[in-house]
Amino acid sequence: MIFIFSIWILLAGLVVAGRPAQPRWQRTGALALAFLLSLTFLQTMGLFGPNAVAGDTTNYSPALIFALGVMVLAFFSAVLIAQRPPTPPSHVQIGSAVFAAVVGAYLMFVAVDHWWFFRGDDELNGWASPSAMGVKEVDCDFALARIEGDAIAYRCAHLFIFGRAYAHPFVPWPSYTPGTSIELKLKQDELMREAESNARAARSAESGGQP
Known part of the structure; x- marks a missing residue:
């Protein structure tokens, strides 16, 4: 349940970061992350995979989730840095960016946790x-x-x-x-x-x- 809840938090953060009033780089970054999130979700749900999966077929979902986590953490860290004075602080933007950055770290962790369990032969x-x-x-x-x-x-x-x-x-x-x-x-x-x-x-x- 935490995994799905974290995705909703990330979506909320992207909506706030992509509002028309935000700088262009921020809107563009939010849109790119939303696109990557969609691809990751579809891959994770198996919509890009064949109906019959061979036993040695690689599951790319953890790699996509890890990449998404890295980009989310980097993007929302940049959003938080941009909120420093003299820029007037937005409590909504700061709060959503902090939570979304935590989600980015969480996504990286769950991918590493998956790889650690399946380590070795x-x-x-x-x-x-x-x-x-x-x-x-x-x-x-x-x-x-x-x-x-x-x-x-x-x-x-x-x-x-x-x-x-x-x-x-x-x-x-x-x-x-x-x-x-x-x-x-x-x-x-x-x-x-x-x-x-x-x-x-x-x-x-x-x-x-x-x-």
Whole structure:
């Protein structure tokens, strides 16, 4: 919920910064950021992606969100600097710019948080469905997952899962419950062994039982 609320705060800040009474550079910057925000939102909602996403397809939503955060923070920092004397201060503009700058920092943080969780070998990262796998100690239907030795670090998504079809879906902080599960790792290993066994049986059947 904080992620969506922050987007509304950013939109309000852009509306204030883009009013006709503001300097031209400010109106132009607000319009450019509104355009980038629209592209980021559409990408995050999957409207630019194909209907079927390959397992190794890159999810560009975190990169766009990070770039948006950098530009938002830089733009509204410039807006705040422009409010220094002798310019008559506008309390509405100062307040909206401060909140929007905080949103910019937040967007950068959630992108870095995503990359930090999915760090390392891509083969050790992904997502899982603990409830479908019959895992008792992880109570959720969808979780980001990263193998850590004999356990799996997970993040159970609450409300928002952006790019669910990608190998690395985006779940913004704090819309998840983190944890570590040995049982989830054991269940995953069991499913992998079963899949390998079925694959060997299928190959054997195709070859007429020949090794």
